[in-house]
Amino acid sequence: MAETIVKARDISKYFKVGHRQLKAVDGVSFDIERGTTLGVVGESGSGKSTLARVVLDLIPATSGSVEFMGKDFFKLSKNERRLLRREMQIVFQNPFLSLFPHMSVSANIAEPFIVNRKELGRLSKAELDERVADLMDLVGVPREHANVYPHELSGGQQQRVGIARALALNPKFVVCDEPVSSLDVSIQAQILNLLQDLQDQKELSYMFIAHNLAVVEHISTHVAVMYLGKVVEYAPTQELYRHPLHPYTQVLMDSVPKLSEGGTEFSGIEGEIPSPLDPPKGCRFCTRCTHCTKRCTEEEPVYKEVEPGHFTACHLYD
């Protein structure tokens, strides 16, 4: 049996907007096993980044629990939490904004060692240089770049440095929040391959957030589809892409442009994504769903296992 690295239960995160409550994430649960990747897809504003930030304890959850390597994260003391947090890291979409612009590449990568010198023990200059050089080799940044500043690097190289820094402390779990969205196709493939290689070498677990469904299919072992703060469908990747059950997932799959020789007709769904400030009553997708019945507008569907390992929340499968 594979070891479960992350076990999230009923996570909610509500923001206060004026006098109203914005349910950015509303009752989300998932498991991530060692060496696997959970892909998270969904429309802009569906709460993907918020979920990631709650799981990493970068912002406090409104309710719910996260168990990380068997320990209930939110119940630990401050210091224990800090130690555990070293085991989880994040890679952001905008590589430039996530690096320190006034520090050289090597200083950027060395930063985690210096911040955590108390626990790790102070490293000598030579040791530090060696670790940095190893990391640079690992992610494929040429050593000549050690002393240049981030703005002198291309986007792809910056992202490599960001990954190197995230991996500095040998984490078990890495959240990638749209790590390739701002990169060119040819560079995107390099980074995806790098992430896969690192996963194989170090048995990393990823939570991989992206807009691009093809990218998510390529890299994930399991996929969760989010809509307005809720997970509407979850399944192993192949299963989800071959037999999407939830109408929203089906629309999503149909909307993806495919490589074709003779051109294809596009057909968008009608309707706008509703405001997360007042989501529709009943099923949240009911304003845009073609299968919507009266029941859907009144009663919220329960999220349950419809087929083995395949979860969805839709009245069609009751």
Add this chain to the structure above:
Amino acid sequence: MAETILEVNDLHTWFGKKKYRFGKRKGEFKVYRFGKEKGQYKGGKVIRAVEGLSYTLNRGEALAIVGESGSGKSVGVSTVMGLTHSGPTTRVTGRVTFKGQDLLNTVSDPKEAGLFKKHAAIREKEFRAIRGDQISMIFQDPMSSLNPTMKIGRQIVEPLLWHKGKLRQEIQDEKKRLLNEGGKEALKAHRKDLRMRNFARARGLKLLEEVGIPSPETRFNNYPFEFSGGMRQRVMIAMALIGDPDLLIADEPTTALDVTVQAQILSIIQKMRKRKNTSIILITHDLAVASSFCDRVIVMYAGRVMEEGSMADFIRCPAHPYSQGLLNSTPILGDERARLEAIQGQPPDPRNLPSGCPFSARCTKCMELCTREAPPKTQLTPGHNVYCWLCAGEKVQEKEADING
């Protein structure tokens, strides 16, 4: 024979270095200018953003321009639109013919172009008439191209009122139609609708409805910030289409949007194209979008064309190593490759292009000749051209012989 709408011939756009110096007056810029020698600036190298772009576009045809960021896709079309033109730090050469009209009357050889030669063939005013009326453009970022302080409705109708002549003509036509159908009575009843502003407004409303904005009457009086990203993009499309353009240039119209919204927007443009037989240039770096939308494709790299041809040819048998690399590194829904074949290396610095083929530094099939001399154009099948020494056939031997002998 299909009618040719746009013909671009050997277009070059070069940028020089801007350098800020304090002038006598406040805020005055002083800039370095082109030196006499080709490709040389005083104080810096030239960015050759576009090098020898040529294509023709027929009526109703859709052309995709794909390529890496910084490959000159946007500069290429903004030069065609006249938004980038020769100036103190910019040099444009080449020929752009739109429906027989010369858009930039320039000398084709950069050497011949004098230092401060006036390049504009038609006066700015006339150019503007063409730009808004017959060519329109959809930009990548809808927020920065909408005026945030102006109501949506006014922004849509404005361009119509710039081209009063055309509007007047349409009102006359409408009048005649009414007179024929309902006589003087009908004309009288519709007198208000025939006023220029009201007529334009009605057009705007109809268009908003066509691009899928619900309750356009109320939306007409909203400001851009009250719209979601996808809706703003639809407003941009409505604005671009209101003059019934012959040519629509869409510069990454959906890059920032969700897939569902992207599909919506593309389907709107597709329907418009069918109905009005508009020609389209679509700039994108998403091969899947390009392939499902366009008939023909141009692949650009570092300012140069690498391959051009029909979309079917390109997808079925891409000839250029860069095109092959692009296709191999694009993840596709439903493919079962465990690994993507990435193109190794980084795109070159635009200031410092390698001599010879610009792709040579990343190409796995690079030969010695490639790094020395730029590859010539080779026709594979009619309309399918590639710029690569691998496909050049006899020319390679000729060149080798030249060098050795």
